[in-house]
Every structure is written in C-alpha cells, then in structure tokens.
C-alpha cells in the first residue's frame with residue numbers, strides 16, 4: 001500500500017492550498033481607524049473595540065491628568081494588537097521628541113482582550129498623554145509609576161506584592177538615586193514597583209493633576225526636592241522616603257480627607273495645555289520654548305513593555321528599556 005505517498009501533482013496543489021491559506025490569514029488582520037489611532041488587530045470586532053477604547057482613554061485620562069482633553073494629533077498613532085487568551089500582557093509605545101515636539105507614534109500591545117482593554121491600553125495611552133503634555137522624557141519612576149496607577153487593580157496589587165518582596169530583600173532604591181534616574185536601571189522591576197507605590201502615595205494625597213503639576217515643576221527647575229516642597233509640603237527626598245516607607249509598613253492606608261485638603265496650593269501654577277504635535281497651529285507655552293532650546297538635539301525615546309509569564313503566577317510586568325538618543 002502506498003499510504004502517505006503523495007504525487008507531485010497532488011503536492012503542488014497542496015502547496016497552493018497552503019499558500020492560499022497563508023494569504024487569507026494575513027489578509028484577515030483587520031484594520032480600524034479613529035481620529036487619533038489606526039488599529040490593526042486579529043478581527044474587525046477587536047480592532048473596533050481597541051480603537052474605541054483607545055480614544056475613550058485618551059480623552060478621559062487626559063482630562064484626569066491634565067484637566068483637559070488632548071488636541072487631535074496631526075497624525076494618528078498606529079496600534080498593532082496581538083490578542084490571545086494566554087498571551088502575556090504587555091505593550092510598547094515609541095515616539096520621537098524633537099525641538100519640543102513629539103510625534104512618530106507607534107504602539108504595539110498584546111495580551112488577552114480583557115487585560116489589553118483594562119490595563120495595557122490605559123498604561124500605554126498614559127505614556128502618550130505625558131509625552132504630549134511634557135514634551136520631554138520624565139524621570140522613569142514618575143512615568144512608569146503613574147502609568148501603572150491606571151491599570152486594573154489585579155495588576156496594581158501584583159506590583160505592591162513585588163514591592164514588599166523587593167524591600168525585604170534589599171532591592172529597594174534610595175529616593176535620591178531613584179529621582180535622578182533618566183534611564184531604566186539594570187534591575188528594573190524594583191523601579192516599577194517602587195515608582196508605582198510612590199506615585200500612588202502622592203496621587204492619594206493631592207490627586208492626578210497636582211502630580212502632573214509637580215512633575216512639570218520638577219522638570220522645569222530640575223530641583224525635585226523644591227518641587228516636592230511646593231506641591232506636597234515635603235522639601236527633602238530622604239524625609240519623603242522615610243514617610244513613604246512608614247506608610248508602606250502600615251499597609252498603605254488611605255489619607256484622611258483633611259490631609260489632602262490641607263496640601264499647599266502652589267501659587268504660581270495653573271493648568272496649561274501644551275500642543276503636542278508638529279502642527280504649526282499647536283499652542284506653545286513660553287516655558288516650553290525655553291525647553292525647546294535646551295533640548296534641541298533630536299532624541300528618540302522608546303518605551304517598551306514586555307511581560308513574561310511567571311511560573312504559575314500569571315503575567316509579570318517588566319519593561320525593557322531601549323532608549324536611543326542622537
């Protein structure tokens with residue numbers, strides 16, 4: 001019997017079938033376009049869900065962080081989504097800062113549909129909101145820490161558990177060192193966990209808009225202790241570190257409402273809109289003009305997120321750190 005033998009002619013037709021299947025599969029990646037995003041996803045339905053969610057987050061989170069929606073980008077941000085139930089959740093967003101502008105967005109995201117929609121997307125969108133608002137790289141702890149605060153509670157709880165582990169095993173980062181970090185350290189996970197915890201601590205005391213004002217103030221003067229003093233009444237990094245550590249040891253209790261209300265209101269701060277595209281019509285602030293001259297060299301700032309499966313523990317948040325400047 002000639003079981004399993006295939007004639008040449010049969011083989012050719014089989015190959016043609018395979019080629020046809022491959023072509024069909026490739027063509028099946030569906031696209032969807034919104035005002036600010038172009039989504040490529042495995043199906044029309046997913047592309048539409050992700051695109052609509054991305055626009056919603058872009059609007060809602062910009063209002064939460066800065067008090068107003070972002071103006072439309074001059075070019076949409078392409079989002080490539082890999083969606084599968086057991087895919088580790090993660091994302092990567094890259095953009096270019098040049099002369100005080102930010103553009104050339106690209107975003108890739110992956111994970112289960114649920115985790116993409118409730119964690120990866122809001123995290124990555126927050127990176128784009130900060131890049132649009134500040135138009136320069138933030139200290140890593142402040143960027144990743146804040147982006148993690150908009151993730152699903154399950155993801156945030158994971159960061160907290162890791163923080164406790166890091167603090168117990170001597171992997172915590174001294175605040176003066178953490179505040180000075182412009183790049184990711186080799187041991188990156190503690191930066192995420194600790195950055196998230198400190199961002200949460202500050203946001204619970206003054207809200208998201210004060211946090212953004214504090215970061216902007218710190219970036220403008222490059223004096224983080226002074227910015228902390230102005231926005232949170234703690235003008236010393238070592239002091240803040242001790243207060244934060246005590247708070248963590250007590251189980252991160254919510255602050256009394258009176259405390260947040262008693263925070264100093266910075267006298268010289270008002271919410272500003274910073275245009276974020278090369279669109280010549282974009283509004284510019286005088287302070288950003290100064291920034292544009294100080295950061296005149298072109299820089300590429302890439303944020304990459306990668307989450308790998310931890311043995312039996314679901315996805316573990318990590319972000320690789322290729323940052324290129326030229």
Ligand SMILES: [Zn+2]
Pocket residue numbers: 123127144147303305319
């Ligand atoms: Zn991130």
